Amino acid sequence: MSHSTYLPGPTADTVRDADGKTLTPPPDWALLPPGDAGLTRRVKAAGDFWIVQEKKGRRTFSKGIWASSATIERIRGDLEAERSTEAYAKRKLADKARRDQAQATYVDEFYESVLAYLDFASPYAEVAAKMARAITDHATPVGSGTVARTKRISVEQRAEAAVIAWMRHQTTAYDSMSIPRVKGKRREVRRMLATRSKELLSRYRRGEAISETCPLNRAL
Numbered sequence: 648m649s650h651s652t653y654l655p656g657p658t659a660d661t662v663r664d665a666d667g668k669t670l671t672p673p674p675d676w677a678l679l680p681p682g683d684a685g686l687t688r689r690v691k692a693a694g695d696f697w698i699v700q701e702k703k704g705r706r707t708f709s710k711g712i713w714a715s716s717a718t719i720e721r722i723r724g725d726l727e728a729e730r731s732t733e734a735y736a737k738r739k740l741a742d743k744a745r746r747d748q749a750q751a752t753y754v755d756e757f758y759e760s761v762l763a764y765l766d767f768a769s770p771y772a773e774v775a776a777k778m779a780r781a782i783t784d785h786a787t788p789v790g791s792g793t794v795a796r797t798k799r800i801s802v803e804q805r806a807e808a809a810v811i812a813w814m815r816h817q818t819t820a821y822d823s824m825s826i827p828r829v830k831g832k833r834r835e836v837r838r839m840l841a842t843r844s845k846e847l848l849s850r851y852r853r854g855e856a857i858s859e860t861c862p863l864n865r866a867l
Contacts, residue, residue, distance in 0.1 A: 650691070650695065650696045650697065650698060651664075651697055651698070652697075652698040652699075652700060653670065653697055653698065653699050653700075654699070654700070654701060655699055655701055655710050656669050656670070657669060659678075660672070660678075662697060662699055662713070672697060672713040673715075675715060675716055675717070676697075676713045676714060676715055676716060677713070677714070677715075677716040677719055678699070678711050678712070678713050679711050679712050679713075679714060679719050680710075680711045681709040681710065681711050685726060686719075686722060686723060686726055687712060689722045689725075689726070690712065690714050690718060690719055690722055691712065691714075693714075693715075693718050693722060694714065694715060694718055695714070695715075696712045696713060696714040697712060697713040697714070698712050699711055699712065699713065706792070750787075750789060753787065754783060754787045756802060757783055757786070757787050757795055757802060757805070757806060757809075758779055758780065758783040760802050760803055760805070760806035761778075761779040761782050761783060761806045761809065761810060762775060762776065762779040763803075763806070764803070764806045764807050764810055765778060765779060765810065765848065765851070765852075766852050767851045767852055767854075768851065768852060768853060768854030769854070770854055771851045771854070771857075774851065774863070774867065775851070777867050778810075778863070778867060781813070781867065782809050782810055782813045783795075785809075785813060786809045786812075786813070793809065793812070794808040794809055794812060795809050810844075810848075811841045811844055811845070814840075814844040814847075814848075814863070814866075815837065815840050815841070815844065817862075817866040818844065818847070818862035818863050818865075818866050819840045819843065819844070819862070821836070821837075821840055824836065847861070847862070847863060851863070
């Protein structure tokens with residue numbers, strides 16, 4: 648069994664390799680679109696296939712896989728028969744219940760981590776709780792693609808990054824800034840705004856008097 652990874656081609660029935668060369672899959676192959684992870688996984692395990700992916704920004708999106716038409720149809724039929732059974736339905740319900748419980752547990756853990764990172768003085772405990780809830784609700788949904796969903800760093804680091812990202816969009820003019828398309832400039836602006844956000848958080852941690860015009864007050 649072998650596989651290669653390609654970019655989408657200029658037409659629906661072609662792909663492009665890393666050098667930009669256009670290739671045509673074997674005539675007895677078909678494109679299996681993304682969306683059915685179980686079917687895709689079994690087709691990959693059954694024989695040769697081509698992966699088609701497209702990168703947009705920092706994210707990579709699957710465009711499906713090319714594989715033998717006969718293999719795809721055979722496995723699709725087997726899966727449809729399997730999925731029509733009562734045992735499969737019960738297993739799916741049990742799997743969903745486990746995922747929902749795991750998600751609920753993570754949401755609680757993330758909220759507590761955000762609250763711990765904020766560490767506001769007692770006069771601002773209510774502000775911290777409200778802010779932590781807003782950040783958690785935004786960052787934790789499955790499939791949101793936020794830093795809260797990554798597993799590469801600890802939950803404490805995720806919480807800090809999520810706070811700074813939320814503040815960048817909610818308490819600064821970042822979204823309306825005209826940032827030159829120069830390499831490293833956007834990163835530089837983000838660092839500058841992160842420093843400002845951390846300075847503002849420090850004021851809440853020290854329990855300083857905060858004016859009504861504070862950008863965090865307005866955001867909440």
